Amino acid sequence: MSxxxxxxxFLKLAGVGAATSAILTGCGPASRYVKRExxxxxxxxxxxxxxxxxxxxxxxxxxxxxxxxxxxxxxxIKTEGNAGNPLNLGKTCARGQATLxxxxxxxxxxxxxxxxxxxxxxxxxxxxxxxxxxVADALKNNxxxxxxxxxxxxxxxxxxxxxDLASATGxxxxxxxxxxxxxEARATLSKAAENLFGEASLPFxxxxxxxxxFSFGANFLETWLSPVSYTRGFAGLREAKTKxxxxxxxxxxxxxxxxxxADEWIPLRPxxxxxxxxxxxxxxxxxxxxxxPRAFENVDPIDTASKSGIKLxxxxxxxxxxxxxxxxxxxxxxxxxxxxxGLAVAEAVLALNAISDNFGKPGGVYLSPxxxxxxxxxxxxxxxxxxEFVQKMADGKIKVLxxxxxxPLFELPTALGFGGASxxxxxIISFATFPDETAREADYVFPDHHxxxxxxxxxxxxxxxxxxLSGAQPVVSPYYNTxxxxxxxxxxxxxxxxxxxxxxxxxxxxEFLNGKVSALMGEVDGSISAPDLATFMAYFQQHGGxxxxxxxxxxxxxxxxxxxEISAExxxxxxxxxxxxxxxxxxxxxxxxxxxxxxQELPDPTTTVMWNTWVEMNPETxxxxxxxxxxxxRIVSEAGELEVPVYLYPAxxxxxxxxxxxxGHTAYGRYAENRGVNPADLLGQHFNEAGDLAxxxxxxxxxxxxVKKPLSRLESIMGVYGIGLGEEH
Amino acid sequence: MVTLSDLKISxxxxxxxxxxxxxxxxxxxxxxxxQACVAACAMENNxxxxxxxxxxxxxxxxxxxxxxxxxxxxxxxxxxxxQPMLCQQCGHATCEPVCPAFATVHSQAExxxxxxxxxxxxTRYCANNCPYQVRSFxxxxxxxxEPLPNQFNPDVTVRRMGVMEKCTFCIQRIxxxxxxxxxxxxxxxxxxxxxxCAQACPANAITFGRVDDPESMVSQLAKRSHGVKHLExxxxxxxxxxxxxx
Numbered sequence: 001m002s003x004x005x006x007x008x009x010f011l012k013l014a015g016v017g018a019a020t021s022a023i024l025t026g027c028g029p030a031s032r033y034v035k036r037e038x039x040x041x042x043x044x045x046x047x048x049x050x051x052x053x054x055x056x057x058x059x060x061x062x063x064x065x066x067x068x069x070x071x072x073x074x075x076x077i078k079t080e081g082n083a084g085n086p087l088n089l090g091k092t093c094a095r096g097q098a099t100l101x102x103x104x105x106x107x108x109x110x111x112x113x114x115x116x117x118x119x120x121x122x123x124x125x126x127x128x129x130x131x132x133x134x135v136a137d138a139l140k141n142n143x144x145x146x147x148x149x150x151x152x153x154x155x156x157x158x159x160x161x162x163x164d165l166a167s168a169t170g171x172x173x174x175x176x177x178x179x180x181x182x183x184e185a186r187a188t189l190s191k192a193a194e195n196l197f198g199e200a201s202l203p204f205x206x207x208x209x210x211x212x213x214f215s216f217g218a219n220f221l222e223t224w225l226s227p228v229s230y231t232r233g234f235a236g237l238r239e240a241k242t243k244x245x246x247x248x249x250x251x252x253x254x255x256x257x258x259x260x261x262a263d264e265w266i267p268l269r270p271x272x273x274x275x276x277x278x279x280x281x282x283x284x285x286x287x288x289x290x291x292x293p294r295a296f297e298n299v300d301p302i303d304t305a306s307k308s309g310i311k312l313x314x315x316x317x318x319x320x321x322x323x324x325x326x327x328x329x330x331x332x333x334x335x336x337x338x339x340x341x342g343l344a345v346a347e348a349v350l351a352l353n354a355i356s357d358n359f360g361k362p363g364g365v366y367l368s369p370x371x372x373x374x375x376x377x378x379x380x381x382x383x384x385x386x387x388e389f390v391q392k393m394a395d396g397k398i399k400v401l402x403x404x405x406x407x408p409l410f411e412l413p414t415a416l417g418f419g420g421a422s423x424x425x426x427x428i429i430s431f432a433t434f435p436d437e438t439a440r441e442a443d444y445v446f447p448d449h450h451x452x453x454x455x456x457x458x459x460x461x462x463x464x465x466x467x468x469l470s471g472a473q474p475v476v477s478p479y480y481n482t483x484x485x486x487x488x489x490x491x492x493x494x495x496x497x498x499x500x501x502x503x504x505x506x507x508x509x510x511e512f513l514n515g516k517v518s519a520l521m522g523e524v525d526g527s528i529s530a531p532d533l534a535t536f537m538a539y540f541q542q543h544g545g546x547x548x549x550x551x552x553x554x555x556x557x558x559x560x561x562x563x564x565e566i567s568a569e570x571x572x573x574x575x576x577x578x579x580x581x582x583x584x585x586x587x588x589x590x591x592x593x594x595x596x597x598x599x600q601e602l603p604d605p606t607t608t609v610m611w612n613t614w615v616e617m618n619p620e621t622x623x624x625x626x627x628x629x630x631x632x633x634r635i636v637s638e639a640g641e642l643e644v645p646v647y648l649y650p651a652x653x654x655x656x657x658x659x660x661x662x663x664g665h666t667a668y669g670r671y672a673e674n675r676g677v678n679p680a681d682l683l684g685q686h687f688n689e690a691g692d693l694a695x696x697x698x699x700x701x702x703x704x705x706x707v708k709k710p711l712s713r714l715e716s717i718m719g720v721y722g723i724g725l726g727e728e729h
Numbered sequence: 730m731v732t733l734s735d736l737k738i739s740x741x742x743x744x745x746x747x748x749x750x751x752x753x754x755x756x757x758x759x760x761x762x763x764q765a766c767v768a769a770c771a772m773e774n775n776x777x778x779x780x781x782x783x784x785x786x787x788x789x790x791x792x793x794x795x796x797x798x799x800x801x802x803x804x805x806x807x808x809x810x811x812q813p814m815l816c817q818q819c820g821h822a823t824c825e826p827v828c829p830a831f832a833t834v835h836s837q838a839e840x841x842x843x844x845x846x847x848x849x850x851x852t853r854y855c856a857n858n859c860p861y862q863v864r865s866f867x868x869x870x871x872x873x874x875e876p877l878p879n880q881f882n883p884d885v886t887v888r889r890m891g892v893m894e895k896c897t898f899c900i901q902r903i904x905x906x907x908x909x910x911x912x913x914x915x916x917x918x919x920x921x922x923x924x925x926c927a928q929a930c931p932a933n934a935i936t937f938g939r940v941d942d943p944e945s946m947v948s949q950l951a952k953r954s955h956g957v958k959h960l961e962x963x964x965x966x967x968x969x970x971x972x973x974x975x
Binding site for chain 2: 042043044045046047048049072075076077078079080088090091092093094095096097098100101103104105106221222227228231234235238239245255257258260261265267479587588597598599600601602603605606608610611612618619620650651652653654675710711712713714
């Protein structure tokens, strides 16, 4: 401060300052009168209009759970389970809850698009008339046998429409595929049921009524077949209302979320599942007495113990547990079936049930009832059938490929070569709701509505004692310029004329649906009945579908399930490497959840990792190799390689590593893209006898990279704050 | 509508008997850790996601989380029973007396620990003092790009940066049910409504209801001999009872 600056000057200046600040605060006199909301005005204490509720069907997987969606002013706010639907009885899984993050996802396909070149991000918006003309031309200008539809496992009404179209015109019958079906080994399950019971059907395991459950790899509390229904069954097993608390034993090399709930977790050597099942069968039969069944004759428990790594005493104890119970149930599933001997595993485990003679009895094995409008069980394509299809594409026998509800470039093993084969297809038209990998490789994307904006129905394949047809209706009007694929096909078929037009003589999707559902009007013992179609359809939508009131599960004919030889061969493993490789479906993301941000932020139930992919490794093994948590390693299989951070997982065999499937997208929106890796890149082309992929039948190498990538996990902040990196911050 | 007298800070002294009003029973033996409750809670209560980096720093906003621990070493390793952990709505909550802004207050009407967002100044004392570690703080204004906000529940405040939040026992559902019952001249029936987590749970592991009504399902369950309350020895009087697994 200079000497000339007097006290008077200072006061002047200060006065100006004070005036300025007065003006500044004064510029908002209104702000003084902003009503400060007292806390009793919080929305939690007020009514904000009335809600409306609509029944529909969840499309996050193909199980067909009923939903009730709460909407306010045309916006979908919350999904709840439909308490009337016999499959899920008012309950949902995490994916069902997060389906709204799909509906209001910021990265949906908003308009019909023409892509400038395959794989490029540059697209041109079309109007729907032009889009439908493209579909009509594709139908009309190609031979029917050169047109193919590749579809997901939902929705069924679209599958029925395309099936009708195909059978009337000579087009290829639509092929259905889903990664969940592949990892569930659905083809193996139904083939084993055919071999043992003479009927290719999906078995239903009444976990809730059992006393002892032996699960060989079946991850029935996660994504397997119908997880909400099986979780209810599990609660029934545990709850001691009318019976003792049931016991649960899980056989698997890597502890799954399901295995974490087991009383006893048996980490057998991968590939020895059939052997172990048969040895337990033999020991249990000895305890029960009588003639030794043929199925168990040739197995040696002592030899089994050494091959499987399970102590003989443990085998005997388990056999005693199985034989000593009146309600013992054995379930085959998951990685146990995804091996070269998967069919033998399924048969051996299913045959165990003959010891407790539980076929068609409470707590036992049933065959799932067919849905009300179904004449025979249709399973999705096995990986081998997909391989044949890809070969057909590569040979140029497919000129036009329509894709709906499935993302083969992500879900199929890369080694199957879908990407390369698609180059031989002249025209690929995708109906994807989201910009997924396959849509990016398509010439056109004609987006279907989101499931919550759609009409339709889904047949419940398994999980309910009653036959169920879950009905879907739009709960909100379409948010974007999308159009129902059924409507697109109906209009295009009429434009194409000829047999196409006569195959689909409908005004729109609703008329088509009415025709399909009205066949149920004449049936007795249904959940709804009405004298006229309009009322019947109104009830159908109001109640979220149609189901029979009676238990129509089928008792399997298991006369000689044990009177046949079952192979006890161990599985063969492909590739060079010291580790067995177990890919498993992420319980929270499943195959299509990665673009929903709240699913990304759900901690994995076993590792608590969020937003990424990890590889699980036994801490002892890692220690020997000098690998720590969050070290990025390179996994090399015969088919490919990828780099992924390590999670030291205490419940995995020292000779096994495991990677979740669900991340590793290169497209599919901001929340999914460039996040984690896709274990499908490591899978080779090896199949079991039923045609399912031997996804758990590989050996891989692990190499250090010297890089660290801290994983976000709920359980601990170790690694994230730089712990172990030498840079605490 | 809530009146001021309902909102009086609890005058209950430590050690005095207090029954609570709303409570929960969680059966860890049947909880499968599937995260349906976590997702349902997030959707009902407008809880934001924070992304990979912030969640790695422990800033995720889960109002309910599933804890699991490991016991033993391979091959005798065991995963402990999944433990859903949420605000225990303590009768003597340790979060309450430390709040300088009276944002963390005890409601006389509902016997719940309220979080008044527009009083909260973000000292985070309450979270530091919560023995259950169930409070989460909005470290940022997390982005929910359009059209995701279409999903917001209009009954629940959307919180912003600098505000603490936690499980409310779905207080908006409590009020709706009470208002409906009042307009029909009756009491709220047991099981007439439930919280979002309990409604979603596929295993039915969560039961919610009136703990001051001895006939209610939740009271009947809580009487079972194997029920425990977490950190009861601290004198917090939690209103959530757990059945241990196994």
